[in-house]
Amino acid sequence: MAGPLTGLRIVEFAGIGPGPFCGMMLADHGAQVIRIDRASGSRGGSSPVSRADVLARGRKSIALDLKNAEGVALARKLCATADGLIEGFRPGVMERLGLGPDELLGDNPKLVYGRMTGWGQTGPYAPYAGHDINYIALAGALAHFGREGEKPTPPINMVGDFGGGGMMLAFGMVSALLNVARGGKGQVIDAAMTDGTAVLMGMIHGMKNAGVWKEELGVNTLDTGAHFYDTYETADGKYVSVGSIEPQFYAQLRELAGLTEDRDFDAQHDPSKWPALKAKLTDLFKTRTRAEWDSLMEHTDVCYAPVLTMSEAAEHPHNRAREAFVTIGDHVQPAPAPRYSETRPETPEPAPMPGDDSEGVLKDIGLNADEIARLREAGAVG
Template sequence: MTGLLAGVRVVELGGLGPAAWTCTFLSDMGAEVLRIDRPDRTDLDFTENWMRGRARLEVDLKEPASRDRVKELVRRADILIDPFRPGVTERLGLGPEDVMADNNRLIYGRLTGWGQGGPYAKTAGHDGNFIATAGILATLGPADRPPIAPLYYAGDWASGTMPLLVGLLAALYERERSGRGQVVDAAMVDGAAMMLMQVLALRDRGVWTDARQANQLDGAPWFNHTYRTLGDRYMAVVAIEPKFRRLVRETLGLTEQIALDEPDRWAVDRERVAEVFASRTQDEWEKVFAGVDACVSPVRELSDLESEPHLLARGVYQRIDGKLHPAPTPRFSRTPSSIHPPLDSADLVGRWLATRRDHR
């Protein structure tokens, strides 16, 4: 393995979504990831892009001998990822106290929806539940309809994967000074709360209302909205600053017809802008705004990704063995990340067990 985290060993207890995506980031950056899964698992395609770059070992953690085998591997690891509800790994004898007693350099990453404590801690939930409780979901969607769930982007990804990943990397950095590992406790409800920081600040200043689609940043003004074009495609206008709004008005030929920013006129002005955008195709509007620094972009469909000029130039997507992969991010100048092929579990386990790491 090559990359920034070459030499870092990760044991991933098999979960779904945000914990698994965290391990994909670690793998792309060069870490060796060994995923532990139950033998009868049939709900996942382990060749999919979000499971890339790791080895997979089938283990029944309910069997004492199997747990002991995993403990031996954890003794030689740098990171353990626990994606289960509170108390599950403790019952299996794989909780922090169990495994860190034999490896005091271990970084124990826990990812849950509700956190390790609180009245909902052991309650079932999915990403929509966590962002609903934290206040995120109430801010999303049009004014005249119920809140709209943003797929898994806000909950699993932004509120789960990103905080856990940052926490693990920070703990690895701190370990270089202290020589000791620690538990990283990431909860999606906590991560969702972090995403509300700017909205809460605006609300405290009295410039944000609790109504949806009634604020400058939630699609209410004409200059921060998405418009249908001829041919049923869309253009995104995100001209937040006045200088960009002026360019948009000028390019659309609406300088005298719409206000620069008058909230009482937002709805009327959106209708006027919508009428203009509906008069041409997306391709035509893309040509009109080419070279105009006005924060106006075509809304790409998933079928456009491999032909979109900017994405193509940067290699943002890569097709490997017939499957479309997002390229690793971020990009490093000296130790580039890469999409690694699947690791051979027998080889990886053999190498780990042959390496003595006495961390006690």
């Protein structure tokens, strides 16, 4: 079966991180995503070009020299056949190439033009470089990741690049494409990682507004302040996670951990007691291995799970039962998500190498073999 986005064509200008993640999401769910790679064969950044690149899976690749007028003309011709476009350059770069919204929406008024940046297309920071750590810092998120008395800890680059960036752009693309399908016009999507990260903090803003979240680091229920919502080291140097927030789940934690008779644990929601209770749980969890705690607490309502590495996660029985990971080109990687009852996406193909599909894509938009050969000779096509 084909995914729910089957029949849509998206042109992706190659980049790194959140832009490719958005392209992967659209491709995973059935869209034909044609990535314009550099004629030189690189994709920018420090990531190696490889068929094992998860974020580049499921694409077709055409390699064009966008410093060559004929390469730009080909990109423009391709975009005229597309439903959507995604790009992740600094503001103004696409305009300088002659591939800005004015030109491309002039060619194709129903085009959805998706722009992925850290700071956004406007604002005092817009022209300058940055990375995930900077975007989530400015958005008011990074200040809340970490433990009391320690400095803020970046959550890898999942919040800005992927949650607030690529996923937000994918949502915007699908929303705008749906609007076009209902008779609307094409438009430009300005997806800034700062904006998206701020949206991801919506619940925390609500808790702060209600007076149940303090801005100090690591003193709240969900930021490792509470003893019943944290990770703990086990006897074999591994870790487990506990999230027993609700009273019935907390009661089961106490029962299975042998803490029912310890009256200190009655003070679940007294923050002044949390450090002492956390110290007790720290000592307790070190008395058994992770496997022993698994056998005791898995498949209960404690809200418990072992803390798994990527390799371990792929082998866990729950993930295997759900086929949450797939092997593509000899490499294990996450399967497309979410799931659909009717339009189940196919397993993605491995990432193409730059230019793998140049000839086929060019023929598809009307060029013949002689024209393609001339463009290769001119250096417009890699």
